[in-house]
Amino acid sequence: MTDVSSTSAAGTTTTSVTKSAASALLTSLNTGSGVDTDALVTGLVQAQFASKNAALTAKSDKLTAQLSGVSTLKSAITDFAAALDTLVKGGTLQSQPVSSNASVLTATPISGAKLTGMTASIRVDRLATAQTAVSVNSVASKSEVIGSGTFTLKLGTASYDAGGAMTGITGTDADGDGAEDTIAIDITDGSLTSIAAAINKKQAGVTASVVTDADGRAFLSLRGETGSAKAFTLEATSDPSGTLSQFNVGPNAAGMNVTGKAGNAVLSVDGITVERASNSISDLVEGVKLDLTGTSTTPVSLSSSVPTKALTSAVEDFVYTYNLLLGELQKQTDPITGDLRGDTGAQNMMRSLKGLSLRDLLPGGAADQPRTLAQLGVLTNRDGTLSVNSATLSKAIADHPGAIEAMFSNSSDGSGVLSALNSIKLNATSTLYGLGASATRYNQAKSDLTEQQDRLTTQQEKMTTRLTQQFASMNARVAAYKSTQTFMENQIKAWTNGNN
Numbered sequence: 001m002t003d004v005s006s007t008s009a010a011g012t013t014t015t016s017v018t019k020s021a022a023s024a025l026l027t028s029l030n031t032g033s034g035v036d037t038d039a040l041v042t043g044l045v046q047a048q049f050a051s052k053n054a055a056l057t058a059k060s061d062k063l064t065a066q067l068s069g070v071s072t073l074k075s076a077i078t079d080f081a082a083a084l085d086t087l088v089k090g091g092t093l094q095s096q097p098v099s100s101n102a103s104v105l106t107a108t109p110i111s112g113a114k115l116t117g118m119t120a121s122i123r124v125d126r127l128a129t130a131q132t133a134v135s136v137n138s139v140a141s142k143s144e145v146i147g148s149g150t151f152t153l154k155l156g157t158a159s160y161d162a163g164g165a166m167t168g169i170t171g172t173d174a175d176g177d178g179a180e181d182t183i184a185i186d187i188t189d190g191s192l193t194s195i196a197a198a199i200n201k202k203q204a205g206v207t208a209s210v211v212t213d214a215d216g217r218a219f220l221s222l223r224g225e226t227g228s229a230k231a232f233t234l235e236a237t238s239d240p241s242g243t244l245s246q247f248n249v250g251p252n253a254a255g256m257n258v259t260g261k262a263g264n265a266v267l268s269v270d271g272i273t274v275e276r277a278s279n280s281i282s283d284l285v286e287g288v289k290l291d292l293t294g295t296s297t298t299p300v301s302l303s304s305s306v307p308t309k310a311l312t313s314a315v316e317d318f319v320y321t322y323n324l325l326l327g328e329l330q331k332q333t334d335p336i337t338g339d340l341r342g343d344t345g346a347q348n349m350m351r352s353l354k355g356l357s358l359r360d361l362l363p364g365g366a367a368d369q370p371r372t373l374a375q376l377g378v379l380t381n382r383d384g385t386l387s388v389n390s391a392t393l394s395k396a397i398a399d400h401p402g403a404i405e406a407m408f409s410n411s412s413d414g415s416g417v418l419s420a421l422n423s424i425k426l427n428a429t430s431t432l433y434g435l436g437a438s439a440t441r442y443n444q445a446k447s448d449l450t451e452q453q454d455r456l457t458t459q460q461e462k463m464t465t466r467l468t469q470q471f472a473s474m475n476a477r478v479a480a481y482k483s484t485q486t487f488m489e490n491q492i493k494a495w496t497n498g499n500n
Contacts, residue, residue, distance in 0.1 A: 366403075
């Protein structure tokens with residue numbers, strides 16, 4: 001379509017420059033100081049190329065506006081999808097597990113879990129415990145050198161006598177060589193601080209620390225991991241000075257008091273008794289991580305709570321953001337004023353967005369449950385914008401919470417609002433047929449314009465050179481004619497005076 005305003009402006013500019021050039025010529029020829037060839041040549045060259053320069057400028061401005069429009073739409077759809085992605089993956093739109101007694105256990109959802117309608121009854125009989133040991137005798141300073149040698153650490157399942165004293169340990173055999181696994185810990189000029197550091201450096205499941213009492217006396221404290229298979233023994237297998245054995249832990253060791261035994265958590269889930277090595281459990285109730293905090297004689301009820309308010313806000317926010325994007329898209333594709341009114345990528349994006357409210361977001365879902373945004377109460381207005389029927393939305397959430405949560409879940413099967421919007425974004429920004437392709441096309445056109453402008457500039461420079469040479473020659477001839485005219489006028493005056 002021809003830009004009428006640009007053509008008019010070009011014509012006005014050409015006429016103005018032509019008049020200016022003619023005026024300069026007449027003025028220069030009527031003066032006795034010679035022709036101003038610089039002004040004359042500049043005016044004539046501008047007049048010759050004014051319309052072409054104006055046309056190229058108009059095309060360049062249009063391409064700049066089109067590239068700006070493409071960038072705006074790409075950013076808008078990308079930001080929309082990113083915001084929805086953050087909201088969906090944040091987990092606030094999915095049912096949350098609720099414990100009837102947080103002093104016994106708390107529950108948190110595992111990412112991607114569907115907890116709608118989830119129930120469980122859990123009784124905690126015993127918490128998982130860790131073996132702990134503290135040195136009987138203290139030392140005056142935690143930096144005092146005690147001795148050198150080697151400790152051997154062994155992890156496994158301990159046995160105890162009736163009094164609770166350790167009588168033995170069955171070590172683990174992680175490498176399957178038929179021998180119990182042991183860890184050697186070398187001590188050189190060891191103080192309590194360096195002994196603890198050497199144990200911790202092995203990261204073998206036993207943590208050492210130095211505890212100082214009110215009198216400044218230092219004690220060695222050891223702690224294992226929870227679980228009955230995480231008991232440990234510590235033995236000074238190389239002790240030249242005989243001073244490291246005071247920190248032995250195990251059967252018949254008197255230098256360290258075993259203050260806590262390693263044990264599993266024991267609990268009952270829906271009447272089935274199970275044990276776990278940790279108080280954080282993720283494999284008992286599907287989709288839920290349990291954190292045991294105490295024991296109980298009566299079961300704790302575990303249920304789920306539908307995030308009605310969060311889902312309602314999500315739908316309303318989705319509609320609000322959709323309308324903002326649609327408004328920008330309608331502005332860019334307006335058939336009269338839109339910079340992208342003929343752009344295929346923008347038109348395809350418009351069609352995809354307008355079909356979103358009727359798109360099946362739960363393929364294969366039950367026929368009696370909502371599967372489109374329209375069935376949630378998202379209505380399409382005459383101008384293409386969306387609005388929310390609050391009553392319809394509230395009823396849909398109350399009657400079909402699982403379906404609504406599924407629509408706003410982070411699914412991997414291509415279902416849901418997020419997958420649909422990501423699909424629209426991918427197509428809209430495609431470098432093959434979307435706005436990405438439009439940007440490539442406009443950039444190429446702008447590059448072509450630059451080449452045309454360079455050629456036009458070269459032509460202007462050549463014309464300037466040619467006219468400058470021509471008018472310089474003309475100026476010289478005019479100067480010669482004026483000189484001859486002056487000579488003849490002087491001669492005539494002399495003849496006339498002589499006759500008088």
